[in-house]
Amino acid sequence: MEDHLQKFMFSTAPVRGEIVSLHNTWREVLTRRQYPAPVRDILGEMMAACALLSANLKFDGTLIMQIFGDGPVKMLVVQCSSSLAMRATAKFSAELEAEAAKGTQIPFADLLNASGHGRCVITLDPQDRRPGHEPYQGIVPLNGEAGPLQSMAEVLEHYMRHSEQLETRLWLAANTERAVGMLLQKLPGDGGIVPHAGEHDADTWERVCVLGSTLSQEELLKEDPQTLFKRLFWQENVQHFAPAQAHFACSCSREKVGSMLKMLGREEVDSVIDEHGHIEIHCEYCNQRFEFDPVDVVQLFSANDVTVGVTPAASQRH
Incomplete structure (x- = not known):
């Protein structure tokens, strides 16, 4: 099973999308470290999300996604370069490992935001950054307007809305075999495509988001990206771009x-x-x-x- 990311653009509105499927890249992470199931699944969702966000970098460099938790999960880190070279790690308490071994189901907020002080940090680090220039960094809490956020997708949608001012929807899933995800994003202005009426833009964005919301995590993990795309957007006028390949790589030496x-x-x-x-x-x-x-x-x-x-x-x- 290939690891690749497919980008696409809706022709009638400034809306872009991406679907990513990581198998070998994700398995490389799991063969090197053993993670309890709750940590594994969240880390896999972060891997998929990091690839989706990195695909839109306009420079050669690295996107670093970090979650600093105040629950049994202390830290999650994923790094992805503009060429989709990826690596990931996590730190968690011994108590969590014991609870996970019993099959205990622990909600996302309890894992990462038990006291309401968890935060998400995304760092953009250009390869040609000049000495003395700090990389760009955005930080948001793991709390939304209605309280603690309940999933990795909600965390990153919250981040994109408040830090990047971009309306973004994400669907993420992971298990022992695959880390997968889909992103839809509403671009400012016309997004570099043909002119269209503002009402059409709003209709397109709302429609494709409703279609995306029909996806379940089970469906994401079961079907290949091409099948998912055809199932969701077969009636849409969509421009596809050449797929990009993801791979595991560690820069240690x-x-x-x-x-x-x-x-x-x-x-x-x-x-x-x-x-x-x-x-x-x-x-x-x-x-x-x-x-x-x-x-x-x-x-x-x-x-x-x-x-x-x-x-x-x-x-x-x-």
Whole structure:
């Protein structure tokens, strides 16, 4: 099953859409880390949503989506580049793992926004960002006008409405095999298409949103994107664009870990070596392990070669 994202534009109104299906990319995340079912499903929905939002970046760079929770889920992070290279990770309490093992169903708001202080942060980081220039960052609470938001789709619709001033609808789903999603977005003005009456624009937006609302999570996970599209929009005049391929990629490396250790300083690194005999660092995203023994540390602070002592992720499990 291919991982791809399909973009489309409705010809009679400034409304665009996207459908994404992640199989191999999502499985790469799950083979590296074990997540309780509630965390897994939310993280998968974030993966699909991050791909959908990244597809509209107008620069080469990375979109970073973070949820900071104040419930049993402490943090969820997904990174997606403009080329749809993706990685993801999550942190959660041991109590949640035990409850999930019992099959306990925990509502979204209780997982991430138990005390009402959870927040969503989206960062746009251009690859050619000049030194001293901070990346753009938008932050919204996990609360809407009517109280705590109840799903990842609601969170991101709330974010797009308040941070980007764009009317957006999202449908997301994930399980152990796939992370999938669909986005519909109303563009300002004519959206670069043929002129049309304002009333037609409003009718088109409302109509396609009603059609999208007929989708269930089960249907999203069961059907391929082409089938879903034909089922929903077969009567619409739609322009399709070339599909884009998504893939898993982690940017960690022994060189980057070595640079981090150098920033800590020789005294701090030596104190860890004295206490534990070695330094071991795991990448939170791909679970790759980087180990530095006393000889590696000496080489690290006296030379640039830090290419030894890395254990492939395939032999590691948390």
